Amino acid sequence: MLNSREAVLNLTKQLVSIRSVVNTEGESVIAHSLYTMISSYPYFQTNPGQVVIEKTLDDEKERYNVLAYVKGTKGKSNRTAIIMGHMDTVGVDDFNQLEEYAFMPDEWMNLLEEQELPDAVRNQLTPGEWLFGRGALDMKSGIASNLFLLQYFSEHPEQLNGNLVFIAECDEEDGSHGILSALTTLERWKNELQFEYVAAINADFVAPLYEGDPNRYVYKGTVGKLLPSFYIAGAETHVGSPFEGLDPNYIAAELVKQINYNPALCDVAHGEYTLPPVALKQMDLKTEYTVQTALGAYVYFNFFIHSWSPKEALHLLKEQADIAFNQAIESFEKNYQAYCQLTGEKYNGIPWQTRVLTFEEMDKLLRKAHGDKYVNGMEKFKEDLLHDESLDIRMYALRVVEEAWKWMENKTPTIILFYSSLYYPRIELSGESEKEARLNQAVDEAVNNIQAKYSKPIKVKNFFPFISDMSFLSLSDDEAGIQAVRENNPAWGKKHYVDYEKIRKMNIPVINIGPYGMDAHKKLERVEIDYSMEVVPNLTKLVIEKVLND
Incomplete structure (x- = not known):
């Protein structure tokens, strides 16, 4: 297994320190910070055209996506895997007068020591085991894991039998302008570089589904x-x-x-x-x-x-x-x-x-x-x-x-x-297509491999239970279903429009392997370090390698 823990933890803290609340200037700030960071990697200094920062399309706000790709040298395959995650967070009004601490994980945890907390939370207030702060769970630790893998494969393209695309998108917490704009870039790369997109791996957070739930979840498809x-x-x-x-x-x-x-x-x-x-x-x-x-x-x-x-x-x-x-x-x-x-x-x-x-x-x-x-x-x-x-x-x-x-x-x-709002399509990985079957098998094999080295149970389920940008990479609905959306949304074509046919043509099967934690969108948001920063990058790496192998 890769020794990812400290690198991903440091990246997470660095990203949390950037106030990137959705629909604020911070979305632009974090995008430019990520672009600068990725551009500094030796691979992208040699191949500067393979990292881009792009303004979102048809958006009232000024914000950006950051995309990059590494071309593997292990073989001549055009098979391409995508790793993705959103940079924005929800707001910090719940922190009240302490909102500056939302972006300072270490200081916030020190301050929480002095406050009245539920016993379960106080027991997790342990540096080295948990990290608190806005976006620590949802989902800057996921972005950090993907950044770690992007850098790793940029240094070891000989391990890629195909290509790896990295997406850091904005506006997931509101209107998904980020991923919907990124589709245009993915389509351009598909045509210009002959990328064959075989799988996408989202890194959004996972959480217990009931009190006392011991499982860490991997999801195929999404609600x-x-x-x-x-x-x-x-x-x-x-x-x-x-x-x-x-x-x-x-x-x-x-x-x-x-x-x-x-x-x-x-x-x-x-x-x-x-x-x-x-x-x-x-x-x-x-x-x-x-x-x-x-x-x-x-x-x-x-x-x-x-x-x-x-x-x-x-x-x-x-x-x-x-x-x-x-x-x-x-x-x-x-x-x-x-x-x-x-x-x-x-x-x-x-x-x-x-x-x-x-x-x-x-x-x-x-x-x-x-x-x-x-x-x-x-x-x-x-x-x-x-x-x-x-x-x-x-x-x-x-x-x-x-x-x-x-x-x-x-x-x-x-x-x-x-x-009266954006429809997030459901995605069901039935395994009927070759791409879906290969991804399902890759997930099962990777989980079995990692489970042998990890003490907590990792469980695979069929539907990611929270809304996310996963919904916009594939489409399970027929034309009648999409027509019902068009004909019954009074804002359609004026205030609101989504090119669902572009999503249908993209048709990328998608899974979620994300950080584990609790209280996302809440003041006590926290991420568990061991699973999120050791298991998640290694599990994701295995799936990437398995779906790219012929």
Whole structure:
């Protein structure tokens, strides 16, 4: 095994010291630091054209990717493996007045000694065994491992029967502009250098899946992620006559109750289940205080998939919205009847019925009803809306739905279901293709090899359980699934666009071998040194060598 521990540890500390919070200038700073570092390696001083720093494409922020490649001399193969990881981190607001220590691992650990901590955390506050700090786990130790391997193979190209590509991408923690831009570079190298991409190895973090979990995980493929969103149009009324209208918050509450944590919406494949959906936002759309009920409400959910396509997910979610709407009307009617019995007022019945439409269904109704007037009007609205820089993709999509709703002639209470953010495709390594079969075998053999020298269990699973840039190197969805994304995202083509066909053509099977630790995205984020800085580089090296060998 390579003696990687101290080198990777020092690189990790160096990277953590760079404040590279997503959507800040720090993303540019760390990219230029990495570019300078890699350019200083003797191999790249001799071959300066083989390391590049490139600005992201179609991005409102100025930030960069760093890519490099080593051409192996062991044989004449064009087989190419990719090692990848993201440079950005989440913010440090959770550190409050101590945020400067988030980027100073040694000083932060000394300071934590003086604070009240859970026993389990205090037991891990041991220099040489664990490293604390923002990005130490997610995922600068992964980048450090990849840098170590890039330098190693640049010094030993005779051990590569093919080529190795290194990617350090930005913006993983938000919109994945980094990896989506890097696809253009990978495509260019494929055409210019005849690279045959056979595998990609991501180095994102792994963590215990349950309390007391002893396993270190390697993942084949990755979970997919959607952001199903619901615009709820109610029937406005004065609070003095509450039963004459239908509060959209009332429907939204039933919707969240029906979908949130619902195990029926856990997707299963290969015996592995996704986590259930969780609401990420619930709000009404009133902008000021009035004594009228709201006209509309907005809810969106995190939604993971293993085998369902975005089209299937829409069908399932529409069913759930139907159930929630029915429950809202039934309970509303029951409460209205009970109120009338209490007061002696006449019960007049309710005029509303369950009504759920996808955005695509509403759009087709409006195109049929209004033709070019609607189409041209919406195009102008979406263009003008781009000038509002305060709107992210999710709020932009909502504003488009609200505007389209104004064109509806039948404005009875309705739920409109749509997607309002980036779709992270699921990737399933079925082993059906030669590349997938070879990578699966390489992973199994490498894990068995390393396991014999490592005391903790290393377990291989089929789906990386967190969203990551792995999703953009291959595509398991058919065209109908991607069409459901396009037709049901109101921001598509204006505020948001992804060339999923480019991903399909790239078709690189991807796995994750990453650092092990706990509390990613939290104040006590920490990475275990032995596994992350000794096992991970050596395990990754074995997989690289096995997938490149003929």
